[in-house]
Amino acid sequence: MKPAAFDYWRPSSRREACELLHEHGDEARLIAGGQSLMAVLNMRLAQPKHLLDIAGIEDLHYIERRDDHLAVGAGVTQAELLQYPGLAEAVPLLALAMPWIGHWQTRNRGTVCGSIAHADPSAELPLCLATLGGQVVLENRRGKSRRVMAEDFFQGVLTTDRRQDELITEVRFPLARPGAEYRFREVAMRHGDFAIVALAAVVDSNRVTLGVGGVADRPVSRELARHADPSEALNALAWSLGAEDDAHATAAYRRQLIRELGRELIAGGPRDEENAHARQG
C-alpha cells in the first residue's frame, strides 16, 4: 500500500495551479486535505504522475459571509468551517450535517471544496450544497471563472462538471431564508461512516426541499408541497433514484428510509432536536 512515484508540486497561486493543470492534464491530480486521494494513491487506484498541492495558495483560505451566501475558499478545512462563528445562523444545515462527516481527525485535514470536488454520492457536503441550491466557482489558467449550480455540477459517481484545467476556488452556500427550518438525518453503520441514506430538508411555510444522499449516483434534491400528504411524492422519489443493494444495505431498505424518515423529517419531531445536538462531538 505505497503509492506509485509522482512529482509533487506546491503552486503558490491559483494561476500557477491552473497552468500546471493545463500542462499535465489527466496526469495531474489536485490535493488539498488528501482524505480521499491519499487512500486512492496508496491503494494505487490512481497513479497520477503529478500531485498539485493547493494548500500553499494563500488566497484560497477564506470564509466570507456575503449578501446571500457564505463563500468557502478551497483552502478551508471542514473543521474550520464547522468552527466558523455564526455558522448555525448563516447556514444552519451545515451546522447540522457537518458533525456527521467522518471524525474530528479527518475533518481537521479534509477540506470543504475537496469533498465537493470528490463528489462521493454518500458525502454530506455535496448533499448540503445540492439541497440548498448552492454554487461551485471554478477558475482556469486564463483567470476566467465560472459558476455552476450544484445540480449541474454533480454528474455521477465521483464525476463533476469540472474541466481538466479548472480549479475549484470556492463553494457558495445560500444563507438561511427567514422563516425556513433546516433539518438533517443520516443513517450509517457507525458514527462517521458513509451514509446509507442521508436526508436534508429545508422546510418553508408552503414547500419543502428534500435532499437525498447515499442512494443515487449523486446527491439529489426535490421540491415537495408542504401541506399535502407527502407519501406519494416520497414514494416516487424513493423509486426514482436507482437504489442498489450493497454489502451493507438493500435497495428496498434505502427506499423505505426515504419514505419513512423523509416523512418524519418533513413533519419535524423530537429526533430532529436530538440530531441538532447529538453529533456535535
Add this chain to the structure above:
Amino acid sequence: MNAFEPALREGQSGQIGRRQPRIEDDALLQGRGRYADDLAVAPGTLHAAVLRSPHAHARLVGLDASPALAMPGVHAVLTGEDVKRWARPFPVGVRQPMEHWCLAVDKVRYVGEPLAVVMAESRYLAEDALDAIRVDYQTLPVAVDTEAAIAADAPLLHEAVGSNVVSERHFRYGDPEQAFAEAEHRVALKVRVPRSSCTPMECYVVLAEYDPASASYDVLANFQGPYALHTVMARALKVPGNRFRLRTPPDSGGSFGIKQGVFPYVVMMGLAARKAGAPVKWVEDRLEHLQGASSATNRMTEIEAAVTRDGRVTALYWDQVDDCGAYLRAPEPATFYRMHGNLTGAYAIRHLVVRNRVALTNKTPTGLNRGFGGPQIYFALERLMQRIAVELDLDPLEVIRRNLVPSGSFPYRAAAGALLDSGDYPAAVEQGIHEGGLEELLAHRETARREGRLYGIGYTVAVEPSISNMGYITTAMTPEERRKAGPKNGAVSTATISVGPLGDVSAHVSSTPQGQGHRTVVAQVIAEVLGVPLESISVNVELDTGKDAWSIASGNYSSRFSGAVAGAVYQAAVKVRDRLAGIAAAQWQVEASRIRFAEGQVIVNDSELSMPFGRLAGATHWAPGTLPEDEPGGLRETAFWSPPQLEAPDDDDRINSSLCYGFIFDYCGVEVDRITGQVRLDRYVTLHDAGRLLNPDLVDGQVRGAFAQGLGAALMEEFTYGDDGSFQSGTFADYLVPTSVEVPEPLILHRETPSPFTPLGAKGVGEGNNMSTPVCIANAVADALGIADIELPLTPSKVRTLIGIEEPARPQGVGEDQTAPAAGGGSRLTASDSVTLPGSPQAVFDTLLDPETLQAIIPGCHALELTGENAYRADVTVGVGMIRARFDAQVALSDLDPPHGLRLSGAGTSAMGSAEGSAQIRLTEVEGGQTRLDYDYDAAVGGKVASVGGRMLQSASRMIIGQIFARLAQRMGGAAPRLSLWQRLKGLFAGRGGRS
C-alpha cells in the same frame, strides 16, 4: 494440581490477585514499544511485496516475472517454481490428496492468494514491480457459498479429493435415539455463522534470513504460536527444526489468534531471502490483511433438541458444516474440535449425536480467531435454548436453569468428554440476576413495550474453555487412524527464572503475548513467591526457538496464560525459592520451613535472623564453595508443566478438549428502532467465573475487549464475498469494526471458583465474550422482534427487513429500475439499456465491426491490435473521478447475426484487479430510418477494486458501459444519444423552482 492457597499469603506480598497496573504501558503510551516493524534490520535488507490473485479460482497458465526483474532496484522474484524446488506443501490435519504451498503452484483458489514475491530495495519499488509481472490465468467456475460447495455438482477446489468435503466424522454419545424417541417435544433450528476476524492493529511482519553455509533459516515474525506450527514450517522448508530459528519481537500490536496465520509467510519469506541471497523484510498492509490473512470459520448448523414438557433437554443432534476456505491450513479443522468435548455447553445433557463436515470453498483459509470455535457452537446452542422457551411458552431463564450442570457435581464429565473442572453454575446465574439488576431490566422491557417500542432481553450461558489439549485435533481422525498415528495429548508450558550475581531476578516465558500484559502478571507471581519488589523483576517475553525453553504448546492461544503459563512461572519461582531456602537454612542452621521471603529480605520466622535477598542469591554465583553439598551453584530454574487431565481422545471419541472451563452468564436489553432497524444496546451484564483472578484489572480488560469484538460480530462485522468469489471487505470502510462510540460499557461481575487443575487455580478468561456476546444480543433482538430466524451481523438493513418492509408500488413510469444487482450485493452487475441511432441496422452493424469504431467508442482506448477474427488486444485506461486503471484487455465481437445483433465482450486485468463483461446487442429498425440498439450487459470486477470499491462499483460500471454506447451514437451521426435515465428522471419532477 492447584498448589497455591491464599492462606500461604501470610507475611507475603499479596501480589497475586491485586489490581496491578500494567508495567508494559509506560513504554507503549510513550511510543516506545518495540514492534517487529521498529526493529533494526541487517544492512542490505530487501523489501518484499506479494503478488496476489485477483481471481477466486483460476488455473495458472503462465507467469512471466522478467519485466519486473528488469526494473530498477528489483533484485529477485520468488515464484511457485522456486517453492517447488526448495520446499514442500504444508502438512495438514486430515489425510487427503491436496496440497497447500506457500505460493500458488498450479491454481489459485481464493482472491488474494499469493503467487509471487518481489524483493526490491524499497517497498515502493517492489510494489511498482508487482504490476509488471505478467500472469496468464484460465479462470474456473467457483465454489463460494458453503451449501453450494458441498453439492455433488460443485466445481472442485482440489480435484484429486473428488469432493469439496475433505473431512466428515460422525459421533454418538449416550443413547440419543432413545432420548429422541421418548421426547415430548423436538425443537430444531438452522443457523449460519458468518465470516469475521478480530483484526489486530498491527498486521503481519516477517524478517527473514537464509544462511547457505549452514543451510538454515533465521526468521523473526510476530507469530503468536502455537509452536506446534514450528514443526509445520520446518517441514515445509525441508530443514530439521534446529535449522529453522524462529524469533518473536518484544511487543506485538494485537493478534486475537490471527497471527497464527502468519506462518505460511514465514516460510515464504525464508524462501524469498534464499532466492534473493539477502535478508528480506515484509510488512503486510491492511488490504492484504483483510483479504488474505485469515478468517474465523463460517459455519452452517442444523441443531435439534429432544425436550421434556418442562423444558429439560435430554438429547442434542448437531449437524455442522465448517467452511475452511481454499485450503485446510493447520490447525484446522480445529474450529470444530477445540469445542468438541464441551458441545453441551453449560448443560447436563447426556445424549448426543454429531455430524461434522469440513468444506473447502474459494475463500480465504481460516484459522485461529479469538473465541475459536465458540461463537459457532454457542450461536446454535443458545439460540436453540431461546427457541425452546418460545415454543414451550416458558421463561428462557427458566429453561437455562433447568438444564444447567447442577451445583456440587464438579469435576463434571460432559457427554462428549470435557471434564468441567470447577464452578457452581446455578449459584452464578442467581448472582448475575441479583447483582446485574435483572428485575429492573424486566420492568424496563414492560414499560417500553407498553409504549409500543421494540424492546427485547437476551440470555446466554456458556462454558469458556482454556488451555487446549494438544491432542484434541486428533478427534478429527477415526480411533483407528489415531492408533496408527500414535497418541497426542497434553499441553506443556514452560517458564524460566534466573537470579543474577547482584540478586536481580529475570524471567522468561514462552507465551508470546500480543498485548495482554503477561509481563505484569509474571512479575506479580514472582514477587509473591520470592518477596522481591515487583519493579525489580525483569520479564522477557520474546521467544527464540534457538535459545529458549519451549515446546509445541508454547505460544499465545486458547487463553492459556493465566492457567498454564503463570502456573509454570509459579512452579519455577517455587523451585528458586526452595533452593534459596535450603541455602539459607544451611547457613543459619535452621529448618528450611522457617525461612520466608518478603520485602526483599530472607527472614527466619520467629527470630532476628534476616539478610537481603540479593546477598543470599548472589552467593550462588560469587561463593558456590560455601553452599550446601547438593547445591550446584548458579541460579536458573526452568519449570515444565503439563496437566495429566489432558488425555488423548478415547476409543469412543470422548475428548477433554481443554483443561479449564470458566463459566459465563450474560444478559442484555436492546431496543430496536422501528424505522431504521438500528439496534441500541441498552444494558449488558456479563458474569464470569474464571477461577482465581491473578490481576482483576487485566481480567476486566480482557472482558471489555472480547465484549467489543462480540458486539462487532453481532452488529456489523462480516467478510463478504460476491457470487464470483470476489472479496468485498478490503478496507475498514467496508469491514466495519465498532469504535468506542458504538461500544457501551458492560457491567462486569466476577465469581472465583479456583480450578483444581492449575497451579494457581486460575482459568482463561480472554475469549468468553467473543463466544457469548453475539448470541446474547441475537437472543435479545429475537425477543424484541418475536422472530426465529436471526442471522449475524444484525445490520440496520437486515433488522429492518426482519421487521418487515411493505413497499408501496413503484409509481408508473418512475425509475424504471434497470439494474438487477446480484443477490447479496455481489460485484456482478447485470442491466439493460437502449439508445436510438441514426442509420439502418445494417449500417450500425457494420460500424460496430469496424476496428476504428471500436477503438473510438471504448473509453480510454489507446491502442487496438487485431489478434484474430473480430478479436482484439486493447490497451484501455478506465476511470471514474480521481480513479484510473490501465487495463490490458481482450475485446471480441461474437454471435454475429447481421443485421440483427451481436455480442461485444471484453476482459482485462490491471494493477487494480480484473474486469470482464459482455453485452448482447440487438438492433431493431425504428421510424425515420433509425435503429434502436438494445443491450443487456453483464459485468464483473475482481481483485483489489472489488475489495475496496464495492460501494460505488455498480454506478461506476454502469457509467463506463453507458459511455460506450453514447460514443457509438455520436460516431454514427453526431446525434445526441437518447436522454439518459438520469435526465429522464429529472424531467419527471417538473416545477423544480426554476433551476431545472
